[in-house]
Amino acid sequence: MTLIQHGFCIFGRGIGFPRAAWLCGAAVAALGALGCGTDTTGTGGNSTGGATGCEPGTELCGGASDCGADPASHAGEATYYDFADGSGNCSFDPSPGDLMIGAMNHTDYADSAACGACVQLKGPNAEILIRIVDRCPECAPGDIDLSPEAFAKIAELSAGRVPITWHYTACDVDGPIRYHWKEGSNQWWTAVQIRNHRHPIASVEYKADDGSYRSVARESYNYFVEPNGMGPGPYSLRVTDVFGQVLEDTNIEFIEAGDSPGAGQFPACAK
Structure with a gap:
């Protein structure tokens, strides 16, 4: 494994009781800082990876220069939407076995x-961990629209809307990205x-024929799109998370409408 440094940070939807249809939305503001250890195990292509900190003083990092700082806290209201199934504006597949999910307000x-x-969320009755899979275009900043299953853990469904506080946290994932x-x-x-990333993704690059890495623009439906194409593959790809941690993969196969495993995962975070 090779340590690669990037000082990379990005910036960062609520009603939904039940919520209306989704549209495409805007980069994660105030993602809470975490604490990073080392865990880059996995199978797939060949990978290199490493960890650095965020840009000092940014809202993303909670004003800290490394990912060991206290996470930035958010406050708002939680609602729920009846058709939550894991799919949505983020273009993920439905996840009937995991409905601890939510739709983020448009701003965030x-x-x-x-x-x-992943978001650690505290409501009137409990604290839960959810994964963001959708956008709530009509939600106010700080609000999150939850699945009924998630909402029921923090309050009675009959309440409809309740105050919450929340912060971003590492996802509990297995295997590589x-x-x-x-x-x-x-x-x-x-x-x-x-997919299957421990921390939110900041950027994706691919190695062009001339050996240089080229940045790929992210669309609001959560795909990184190269309109002129990346060629037939296999590809060399470089993925950076919001803490500036980088994974580089080579020999990544192109499988239309399918998945290709990487060889590593972003480092776990210290508590």
Whole structure:
């Protein structure tokens, strides 16, 4: 494993009782800082990775220069939406076995930067961990629209709307990150999504024929899209999380509408 340093941070949707349909949304503001250890195990392509801190003083890092700082706290209200199934604006597949999920308010959704992030949320009756899978366009900043299953753990469903506080936290994932290739992708128009990531994703780059890495723009539906295509593959890809931690993978196979495993995972975080 090789340590690669990037000082990279990004910036960062509520009603929903039940919530209306979703649309595409804006990059994660005030993602809470975590504390980083080392865990880059996995199987797949060849990978290198490492850990650094965020830009000092940014809202993302809670004003801290490393990911060992206290997470930035948010306050708002929780509602719930009846059709929550794990899919939504983040373009993830339905996850009937995991419905501890939520839709982030438009502001904090930040053009899909919050997609796949995990949130520690405290309500009137309990504290829960959820994963962000959707955008709530009508929600106020700080609000999160929950699945009924998640809402029922913090309050009675009959309450409809309750005050909450929350912060971003590391996701409890197993194995390496996965590259999911969008249906319709090809060597001339290529769209890839990062799945199974411990921390929110800040950027994706691919190695071009000239050996340079080229940044890929992120769309509000949570795919990184190269409109001129990345070529036929296999690919060398570089993925950076919001703490500046980098994973580099080589020999990543293109599988239309399918997944290609990486070889590593972003480091775990100290409590």
